[in-house]
Amino acid sequence: MLIISSSLIIMFISNIMMFLSILLSKKNNNDREKNSPFECGFDPKSSSRIPFSLHFFLITVIFLIFDVEIALIFPMIVNYKLVNHILWTKISFFFLMILLLGLYHEWNQNMLNWTN
Known part of the structure; x- marks a missing residue:
């Protein structure tokens, strides 16, 4: 109580x-x-905001995702001699298939085009 x-x-x-x-x-x-931005007491000559490219942001996010995927693949290479080879092959194949399916989906959605 x-x-x-x-x-x-x-x-x-x-x-x-x-x-x-x-x-x-x-x-x-x-x-x-x-x-408002301050330019030595005068009104700004032009817009102080730079236009933001959403396409550049999406390509940056895709790059970061692939960077993390590579960081996940490195331990698989290091552990190759320490684990069962059949199990290692199955897990590696499954992981790489997921990555390739994600890449195929991004390619179908035209997310990998640099110019639009």
């Missing part, structure tokens, strides 16, 4: 502290002037 009552008191006190921190926190009012 003591543990339940003390845990309820701790939960009640922590909820009160979180509620007070929300009420007393400094409000962040952003206006247009604060969010």
